[in-house]
Amino acid sequence: MSQRNPEISKGVDWSLVWLWFLLSLVGIMAIFGVTYHDGDNVIQTFLRFKTDYSRQFYFFIVSIVIGMFILLTDSKFFPATANLWYAAGIFLILLVFPLGAKVKGTESIIKVGGSFQFQPAEFCKICVCLALAKYLSRPETDFRRTQSQIIAAGIALLPAVFSIMQSETGLALVYLSFFIVMYREGLPSAVLIIGFSAGTLVVATLLVEKNLLAIILLAITVFLIFIMRRQVKRNRSLLVNIILIGLLCIGIQRFGVPFAFKHVLKEHQVERIFSTIGKDIPKEYKKEHSRVEAKAPGKKDVDYNVKQSKIAIGSGGFSGKGLLKGTQTRFDFVPEQRTDFIFCTIGEGFGFIGSLVLLGLYLVLLFRIVAVAERQRSVFSRCYAYGVGAVFFFHIAINLAMTVGLAPVIGIPLPFVSYGGTSLLTNTILLFILIRLDADRQMVLR
Secondary structure, three states, X not given: OOXXXXXXOOOOOXXXXXXXXXXXXXXXXXXXXXXXXXXXXHHHHHHOOOOHHHHHHHHHHHHHHHHHHHHOOOOOHHHHOHHHHHHHHHHHHHHHHHHOEEEOOEEEEEEEOOOEEEOHHHXXXXXXXXXXXXXXXXXXXOOOOHHHHHHHHHHHHHHHHHHHHOOOHHHHHHHHHHHHHHHHOOOOHHHHHHHHHHHHHHHHHHHXXXXXXXXXXXXXXXXXXXXXXXXXXXXXXXXHHHHHHHHHHHHHHHHHHHHHHHHOOOHHHHHHHXXXXXXXXXXXXXXXXXXXXXXXXXXXXXXXXXXXXXXXXXXXXXXXXXXXXXXXXXOOOOOOOOOOOHHHHHHHHHHHXXXXXXHHXXXXXXXXXXXXXXXXXXXXXXXXXXXXXXXXXXXHHHHHHHHOOOOOOOOOOOOOOOOOHHHHHHHHHHHHHHHHHHHOOOOOOO
C-alpha cells in the first residue's frame, strides 16, 4: 500500500519561493539603507528589536516559519475553513472601532503592547481571497446570474466599507482588485466598462470646465441616439435608457463629484488628488471652513513627498549612488521613505539598473502567478491564485505610480519590500497558501 509523501518540497513551485525570498531581502536591504546610523554595530542592531531593519528582519524570520507551516498544512484545510477566515477577518476589522488607535491619520490600527501594531484591514485581504474563491467554486453558484454577482461583490467590498469608515481609503481601494477575479470567472465585461467609464467621468470632471463637460456629455448622448436611430425606432425603451444614462452622467458631474469631494473625502485627500493633476482646488470642491489657503508657516506642500521622491529617483542616475550613499534618502528628505516611498530608496541607491531589476522581479512574479492559476484543476485554487495576483498587481502599480507622481498618494505599500510586519506577514501568507494549493494542483478542492 502506497503512503503519502511527507516531504515538504513535494509539488512546490520553488520559483515563487525564490521570488518571495529575493524581494524580502531587497526590502530589508532598502530599509537598512535609509535607517542605519553611522557608528552602529550592524550585528548588534540586527540582533536587537529596536531598529526598523532589525524588526523587518525578525518578521522575515517569522514569515519563513509561517511559510513552512503552511506548506505542511493539508491543502483541503483552506477551502474547508474559508468562511471561518472571512468571519474572523470581519470580526477583527470591527474590533478596530472600540479598540483602534489613530496612527498617521488612519484609525485602522490596533496597538498590542508598547510597540507592536496590527492592521486588520491588511490581514482581511487573505480572508476575502479565500472566501471569494470558496463562493465562486461552489457547484450551485451560477455567476451568470445577477444575484451571484452581487453576493460576490458584497464579499469583496464589505471590508472596504469598514476600511473607509476607519479613514483607510487607500487600503479600501485594494479590494476593488478582486473584480479581476470575478471577470475571469464570467463577470460581464459591461460591468468593467461601466466602472472604467465612471472613473473616466470623475477624472474628466476634475480636468474639464463643468459647463463645457456638460455640453460634451449632452452631445455624446445625442450622437448615440443618432447612430442607434434604427434600434431606437424599434425599441423605445432603449431611447429612454440612453437619455437616462446621459442625464445620470451630467448629474454625477454637476452634483455627485462635488458632493463627494466636500463631504466624503478628507481635505488632504482632495489636495493630493488635485496636486496630482497639477491644478488648484476649485471653489466648488472646497469644504466649508477649508484651511487649504491658510497655510501655516513652515508647513510642507501637499506634494512635497512626491517632489522629493522624484528628486531621489532622478539623482540615482543610471547605476545609482550605492547603498548608504544616497543624500535624499539618507538625510530624511523623503517622508515615509521606508514604507510607502521605499521605491525611491532603491532608485537613488541603485539607479535605473536597480529599479529595472526590481520591476523585473515583480513582473516575473505576476506572470508566474497567472501561469500557476491557469494550470489548476480546481476552481477554488484558480480563483484564489487570481485573487493573489490581482492584489499584488494593484499594490505594485499604485505604489510605483504614486512614487513618481502619476497617482495620488494613498498610502499603499510595495509588497515584500516596504517596511511593516503586518504587510510582510499578510503577503507571505497570501503567496504561500497559493504555493500550497498549487502543490496539489491535480486535486479538485471545494
